[in-house]
Amino acid sequence: MxxxxxxxxxxxxxxxxxxxxxxxxxxxxxxxxxxxxAVAATPSASSTFEKQKLAKTRFVANAGLAAGAAYQWIVKPYKAGKFKKGADGRTFAMVKAGLAGAFTYNRLKAAVNNAKGDPLLSKAVAPLSSGIDSLKELGTKLRKGEVDAADVGGLEGVINGIKDAGKSAGAEVKDKVPSASQLTGG
CATH class of the missing domain: 1.20.5 (Single alpha-helices involved in coiled-coils or other helix-helix interfaces)
Incomplete structure (x- = not known):
């Protein structure tokens, strides 16, 4: 053979x-x-505790990635004037900012969903849902070059609100810049 x-x-x-x-x-x-x-698993006190612990951990991870992406690829370049017409590297900065805007929105939604697993965190984050929803079109606006100071200020306000809510619930959020593959969904 x-x-x-x-x-x-x-x-x-x-x-x-x-x-x-x-x-x-x-x-x-x-x-x-x-x-x-099949025997259905019944939740015990320890599984509820673990679920809440994981909810905070996941919230911190997702909110940290959102904050890091927003600062690194949206706020910092905006303040440096990279989005202004005629700026050197404007197109590339806007493409990265567009990806970061979509990524930030996605991770903030995930963080709010994670917060639902912890009663204290859920109460702290609940008022921020409408602010997060207002960011839905941010990625598109950034890619088209239609972003202004109000948009960036609103983004910073939502990120700071998430950080404050986490801190008040014992889940301190620190900026974590995502990798390029995370940013592009790879």
């Missing part, structure tokens, strides 16, 4: 095995769920 035929046979055997084992696992899972034999 030639080498390529052996490789093809081995690949066929391996994929068939994986397919059959996956199908068998799926059947068992479906059968146990349909028969009602």
């Amino acid at each position: 030639s080498r390529s035929v052996r490789r093809g046979a081995a690949a066929l055997l391996l994929s068939s095995t994986l397919l059959l084992s996956t199908a068998a696992c799926g059947a068992d899972t479906t059968q146990s769920l349909n028969s009602g034999s």
Whole structure:
């Protein structure tokens, strides 16, 4: 048998095995769920505590990434005049700012969702939801070069509000600049 035929046979055997084992696992899972034999996990005091702890941790991570992206690629370049017509590197700065705006909005929404797992944090963050919603089109405005001082000021206000809310609930947020792959969704 030639080498390529052996490789093809081995690949066929391996994929068939994986397919059959996956199908068998799926059947068992479906059968146990349909028969009602699966035991539902009941939350305990420790799982509630862990859920709240993870909610704060996730909130801090997402809010920190949002704050870092906003400052690094929107606020700082805006204050340096990178978005003004005729500025050196304006197009590249606006593209990065547009990506950062969309990323910031996404991470702030995730942070608010994380905050729902902790009662104190949820109460502290609740008033900021409308401010976060106002940032929905920020990425598009930045890419088009339509951003102004009010937009950047509003962004800074929302970020500072999130940081203050986290601090008041025992979840201090520090800026964490995301990597380029995080920023582009990679």
